[in-house]
Structure formats: C-alpha cells, structure tokens
Amino acid sequence: MIAYVTVGADDIARAKRFYSALLPALGYGLKEGPEGLSYALPVEPGQSPALPDFYVKPTFDGAPATAGNGSMIAFEARSQAQVRNLHAAALAAGGSDEGQPGFRPSYGPHFYVSYLRDPQGNKIALFSSDPNEPGRDG
Numbered sequence: 551m552i553a554y555v556t557v558g559a560d561d562i563a564r565a566k567r568f569y570s571a572l573l574p575a576l577g578y579g580l581k582e583g584p585e586g587l588s589y590a591l592p593v594e595p596g597q598s599p600a601l602p603d604f605y606v607k608p609t610f611d612g613a614p615a616t617a618g619n620g621s622m623i624a625f626e627a628r629s630q631a632q633v634r635n636l637h638a639a640a641l642a643a644g645g646s647d648e649g650q651p652g653f654r655p656s657y658g659p660h661f662y663v664s665y666l667r668d669p670q671g672n673k674i675a676l677f678s679s680d681p682n683e684p685g686r687d688g
Contacts, residue, residue: 551626553677554603558620562586565606578604584629585656624663624675630662630683637664640676644669651676653686660685 559565566587570580578589586607591600609620627633634651641647649665657663663677 552602553624553626555625556603556605556607556622558609559586559606559614560608560615561609562606569604569606573604576591577598599666618671618673622673622675624677627676627678629680630642633664634657635663636676637666640666640668640674645674648673659687 552645566580566582567666569587569589573589574580579592581588581590586605589604589606592605593599599657607620611619613619618623627636637651645666645668647665648667649663651662651664653662655660658679659679660681662679662683662684663675665676665678666672668674
C-alpha cells in the first residue's frame with residue numbers, strides 16, 4: 551500500500567493555490583508549515599488513517615523541482631529490520647542510496663526510514679513507524 555506521495559515545488563504559494571482548488575473537494579484537509587503543505591484525509595477518533603497522504607514541499611537538496619526532483623513514493627515496511635533488508639536488496643538490484651536506514655530528526659521518534667533512487671532516478675522511501683520498536687530516543 552502506498553502511504554504518502556510527495557511532489558516538489560519551487561513556489562509553495564502557487565502550488566497551494568493549485569492543489570487547494572481540487573484536493574479539498576476530494577476530502578483532503580490542509581496543514582501548512584515551514585516544510586510545505588500536507589494534505590490528509592480526515593480521520594475519526596479511534597480510526598486508522600486513510601491513505602495516502604499528499605505532500606507538496608521544496609526539494610530537500612535545494613535544486614529546482616522537476617518531475618523527478620522532489621517527487622517521492624513511500625512504501626511502508628513491517629519493521630525497521632525490513633527497512634534495512636529492503637534497502638540493501640534495492641541497492642543490490644541496481645538502485646542508488648539517497649539516505650541510509652535510520653531515524654531523521656525532522657520526523658517523529660518512531661519514524662525509521664531509508665531513501666533510494668530506482669535505476670531511472672525516481673526517489674523511493676521505505677519506512678516503518680511501529681511504536682513497539684525502539685525509537686530514536688532509546
């Protein structure tokens with residue numbers, strides 16, 4: 551299952567105008583922050599999130615956004631070990647490393663993630679956020 555989709559944007563205000571013209575009609579709510587725009591479907595208390603979420607952000611490397619730079623597809627793994635194993639398997643299958651498996655300071659304490667590029671250059675994330683596994687803080 552796809553958990554979230556990220557697209558890059560050089561002009562967040564322009565992107566907000568565009569995406570806000572259609573995503574709210576599809577049920578998505580907007581949270582805006584310094585890292586960009588986050589659109590998510592509403593979740594009733596006690597219910598699981600309705601996926602995928604959709605993010606519009608400046609590119610992480612600071613280069614201009616393109617169809618490939620800033621775009622990323624994320625796949626949820628069952629565990630941190632699976633993130634590590636799949637990252638290694640993807641590298642062995644011709645992918646390139648964009649970020650070794652681990653915790654990132656800009657995400658929650660249980661968000662364990664690795665980043666890759668497929669042979670064509672598309673960015674892929676593999677993540678686990680299981681609260682039953684050790685978190686970033688211990």
